Amino acid sequence: MDTSGDPCVFCDVVEGRTEASVAFRDDVVIVIMNGNPVNPGHAVVVSRTHASGLEDLDDEVGAHMWCVARRVARGLRRCGLRCEGVNVWLGDGEAALQEVFHTHIHVFPRFEGDNVVFDADCEPRNRRLLDQEALVLKEAMKSIAPIATP
Template identity: 50%
Template sequence: MTPNARSAAPGCVFCAIVAGQAEASVVYEDGTVVAFMDLNPVTPGHLLVVPREHAVGFEDLDRVTGAHVWSVGHDLARALRRSGLRCEGINVLVCDGEAAFQTVFHFHLHVIPRYAGDGWTTVPATLRRERPHLDRDAQAIRNALAPAD
């Protein structure tokens, strides 16, 4: 955990929402997270699940809080399916880092309801890699795994 990753960050809009200092349409909250409607939704019903304690990305997020964020995201995805919004699918997305399209640097999980013809796409240009390259990359990742807490 980086220094001060667990405290509120000055100027962070999500910290302000968590503290009740900025408006949000809250859907769920508990002692660990706050979930609210995205102000700039991809589709109607687009939700964000935000830890109460400031963490920029995965590297700053403790495992217990991270697991809880995903658990709440799961519950909200189920609620979206059961709601009157009549979504036909769900995308769950984390943007971790500027290169991954993160724009608010307070960890958050997007829970995005999907509708046929909604116009949003996430289809990437993929490349096929040969097995030796995949095996080498897999080994590098295995070597970097931290022991479980």
């Protein structure tokens, strides 16, 4: 449930106030088919608890979401829909193209000639710059609680 007071389409789906084509549900997530799919079979793993982004997401819920996303990907390869590969995508924040501010993971089949384009101008980075970036990230991560391991 979205506690911000703003309407949240995924909270509405989770609560049954909005129709959705449900592929899977448990106590932690719901998997729905995307109404504007990249390709047929495009599914979205949605946390049942509202978390606007990764910063707000409980570690255990996030880990479960990943496990379910992986299971969806495996299912796409077996279900009979055209699927020669799978993309798993999560946008966290407006700059990362997140449109619905309720944490969710897209899982969609890919195949040769599907016209899906990811366009980035990636350039090789100097090792010294990579080392500097690693150091500042390492320092920032020290302030975050460690991941619980099984």
